[in-house]
Amino acid sequence: GQSLEQPSEVTAVEGAIVQINCTYQTSGFYGLSWYQQHDGGAPTFLSYNALDGLEETGRFSSFLSRSDSYGYLLLQELQMKDSASYFCAVRGSGGYQKVTFGTGTKLQVIP
Amino acid sequence: DAGITQSPRHKVTETGTPVTLRCHQTENHRYMYWYRQDPGHGLRLIHYSYGVKDTDKGEVSDGYSVSRSKTEDFLLTLESATSSQTSVYFCAISEEEYNEQFFGPGTRLTVL
Numbered sequence: 001g002q003s004l005e006q007p008s009e010v011t012a013v014e015g016a017i018v019q020i021n022c023t024y025q026t027s028g029f030y031g032l033s034w035y036q037q038h039d040g041g042a043p044t045f046l047s048y049n050a051l052d053g054l055e056e057t058g059r060f061s062s063f064l065s066r067s068d069s070y071g072y073l074l075l076q077e078l079q080m081k082d083s084a085s086y087f088c089a090v091r092g093s094g095g096y097q098k099v100t101f102g103t104g105t106k107l108q109v110i111p
Numbered sequence: 112d113a114g115i116t117q118s119p120r121h122k123v124t125e126t127g128t129p130v131t132l133r134c135h136q137t138e139n140h141r142y143m144y145w146y147r148q149d150p151g152h153g154l155r156l157i158h159y160s161y162g163v164k165d166t167d168k169g170e171v172s173d174g175y176s177v178s179r180s181k182t183e184d185f186l187l188t189l190e191s192a193t194s195s196q197t198s199v200y201f202c203a204i205s206e207e208e209y210n211e212q213f214f215g216p217g218t219r220l221t222v223l
Contacts, residue, residue: 033211042201042214043154087153098169099212101146101154 002026002092004102011108012078020073020105026092032064032071033089033099043087046073075107083109114138115215117202123221130189132218134202136182142205143185144212145169145177147198154201160185192222 004024012018024032031050035043047055049064049071061074075082085104092100114137124130134143145157146169156169158177166177174196176188189196202215 042216043212044214045211048211089154098156098159100156100170103151103153 002090002100004088004090004100006086006088006102006105008103009106009108011110012075014078014080014109014111016078017074017076018078018107020075020086020088020107022071022073022088022102024069024071024088024090024092024102026069026090026100028092029066029069030091032062033091034060034062034073035087035089035101036084037087037104038084046086078109080109080111083107115202115204115213117200117215117218119218120216121219123223124192125223126193127191130192130220130222132187132200132202132220134185134187134215136185136204138204138213139182140204140206140213141182142207143179144203144205145175145185145187146201146203147171147196148201148217149198157187157200192220194222196220197222 006022033048034046036046037043047062049055049062054063059076064071085106087101087104089099089101116135118133144159146154148154155171157171157175158169160166160179178186200218203212205212
């Protein structure tokens with residue numbers, strides 16, 4: 001099976017940088033994704049890493065180390081609207097299209 | 112935004128009654144998924160489809176069945192609803208060659 005661990009809650013100050021970590025266990029690995037979900041809303045895709053290294057998309061970056069089964073999401077220049085839950089998700093054993101999500105990290109951005 | 116709709120958006124039903132949730136897409140994406148989301152569990156895959164009449168089980172498929180007779184529609188059925196199936200249900204779609212899933216707005220189901 002597959003399992004992921006990420007912190008349940010993180011608090012950060014507006015304008016600062018925050019890193020949300022994710023460690024995973026899977027018998028096969030195709031890639032690690034990140035999704036954002038605001039309260040009452042649907043998850044929306046942020047990034048995907050299939051290879052080691054850093055992927056940057058605007059204020060958001062995602063990192064993957066396959067040898068450490070570890071990744072993180074980096075949010076820079078935090079804004080109040082970044083307050084949301086962030087989920088890592090691994091595409092691994094069970095088929096290419098089966099994705100397992102972590103339990104989510106609730107980020108609170110404070111003034 | 113991807114064209115995905117879910118119906119109904121909210122439903123309250125009683126234990127033992129059948130319930131069908133509908134997911135409709137206008138993107139012609141091959142893959143469709145049903146997830147449930149519960150506090151402390153994140154999103155858990157119930158069933159997914161990789162084409163018309165082609166479906167497979169996810170990690171929490173017991174008590175659920177699905178059907179896909181057209182590319183655009185993916186139905187989730189609870190044959191006999193139980194209180195443990197009270198949850199928020201999300202449908203998602205993806206193209207095979209992309210790594211991104213697009214989610215519908217969700218259906219909040221309450222089983223009394």
